[in-house]
Amino acid sequence: MATSRTEQRRQTERRILSAARRLFSERGYERTTIRAVATEAAADPGLVMRYFESKEALFSRVARIDMDAEPSIGGSPAEVADTLLASLRDKLAKEPEAALALLRSMLTHPEASREVHAYVSAQQRRMTDALPQDNAALRADLLGAVMLGTLLGRYLIRMETLQDAPPEEIAALLSPCFQALAGGAPGDFHDTAAEDHAPPR
Amino acid sequence: MATSRTEQRRQTERRILSAARRLFSERGYERTTIRAVATEAAADPGLVMRYFESKEALFSRVARIDMDAEPSIGGSPAEVADTLLASLRDKLAKEPEAALALLRSMLTHPEASREVHAYVSAQQRRMTDALPQDNAALRADLLGAVMLGTLLGRYLIRMETLQDAPPEEIAALLSPCFQALAGGAPGDFHDTAAEDHAPPR
DNA sequence: GTCTATAACGAGATAGAC
DNA sequence: GTCTATCTCGTTATAGAC
Structure with a gap:
């Protein structure tokens, strides 16, 4: 009382x-x-x-993005892919409610749209710097698009299987995609938890 | 007159x-x-x-999806990947206005949500039947998620580079992702226009 | 006096009467 | 084909409780 x-x-x-x-x-x-x-x-x-x-x-x-909570991106392409994949796996594991508010509103609300845009631009810039290829910017955008689609499919669209799948399994399936997009060895099925290795090939 | x-x-x-x-x-x-x-x-x-x-x-x-206009899905995993990739490339080339209405509203409007959900479920089912792996359903969902994310990034988020990139270049970069998710040879960088080959490995 | 609840205002929407 | 009643929204003003 x-x-x-x-x-x-x-x-x-x-x-x-x-x-x-x-x-x-x-x-x-x-x-x-x-x-x-x-x-x-x-x-x-x-x-x-x-x-x-x-x-x-x-x-x-x-709906405020804590930029500092996002991992810094750098290293070899394979490392970039691993970092992003780990970040995605975290988000898949804990259901970020605040981020969902942003995501759900981003297509209809101007400020949400600006915020998401600013976020992906920042991520994109950091990725582009880390990816050495000529078409690095496009690769970075596609990496962002894949992450976005995965989050959307799980939490907002609620795709039947994706919705309940264990984050590790999702990450494992996505790993070669990330590797390929980052420009590492495209077919490199390596464990996503291992972040201590040099880019193959 | x-x-x-x-x-x-x-x-x-x-x-x-x-x-x-x-x-x-x-x-x-x-x-x-x-x-x-x-x-x-x-x-x-x-x-x-x-x-x-x-x-x-x-x-x-x-906002009505013409289900019959969508390609039928079947064949080997690599062929499924190619079919989906070709379908995505088409959508990237012609900016489907009606679909955009659905996409933009799907996160906030119940009917749009249902419609999109029904569409991805149908696609998902057809993919699942075509993909022989044990985790085919999850793979199918992820394929859908990647396509969704790419379309969103190009037309709705308007990611700087993805927005103006030529569809062929996007498809080329995405090809190994689709192959890996479909369960074909993960690192198989093959021309996406070629649909006449057996699944490797 | 400060904090909270009630009521009302104007804008803008849908939908049905004219 | 036009006009207007009714609803609901975000927001502000007003009255009451601690």
Whole structure:
């Protein structure tokens, strides 16, 4: 019962954020209403506005990419492929709710679109620097596209098998794709957990 | 000038459909308003409703997948990979506006979601039958995911390089991925136009 | 007084009456 | 083929609880 006013407020704020995360990631930006968020959080619509200024602000608070959490990309093409694959496997293992909000909204909401675009551009640039080939930029884009498609298929489209497949199995099947796109040895079926080897061929 | 009433109506209907196709594919379902469609088609919002019953019905009229236009899938794993790759290359070459409407809305609109889901399920089933491996279903899902990601990256995200890359170059880079996922020889860099060869290994 | 809940406003949408 | 009633949205103003 020792819940001070400010403590109470903190909790309400947290409930709202949590509800917003859920709804934005489940329905996307336009189909998520402030009112629904408020109901879900057992709070008042007016409160949501008071705490978070606007729907737009609430969304960008929820859907923010932590660039620093992303792995740095570099090394040989095969290493780049491994790094990306490991990153994908992580995302497949833990279901990143905030990222899903972004993904689901990216096709219809301008800010989400900008954010995703900025993210892939940054990743793309780092990859392009690491991949020595002449068509490195295209390779980098395709790597991003494959990751995007995989995440989408699992969490948003909910493809029947992909939805429940163990991340390791997915990563294993994708490994030669990543290797080929990165320009390493295309047919190199090597264990994705091993990151300590020189590029073959 | 010999435009009868019914002919006039036909033209208006066509203008509305064309406008709807454009707007749905550019903005997605929720951000496309009947008013905007009407304005774009130089018609009255009420007319749009009169001709097409509802926004929902207009959308499903615009975004319908012609299943029969899709290639039949079968043969050896390598042939399946080639067929899919050729299909992807076609889509990369001609920018399918109706499909884009579906894609852009699939993450936020239930019916679009169902339609896409039904489509990938059908494709998935046909692929699964053709791929002999034990984990064929997962492979099929991943093939679908890669195609989805590539289309998304080119048309909707507009990744800088992928956006303007020639379809042949994209297909060439993707070829080993498709081969590996289909379970053919993973490193088999063969010309994608050649569909007359037995599965290696 | 500060924090919360209720009510209302204006914009914009769909859909049905005219 | 046009017009307008009704709904719901995001948001703001107002009244009440601690």
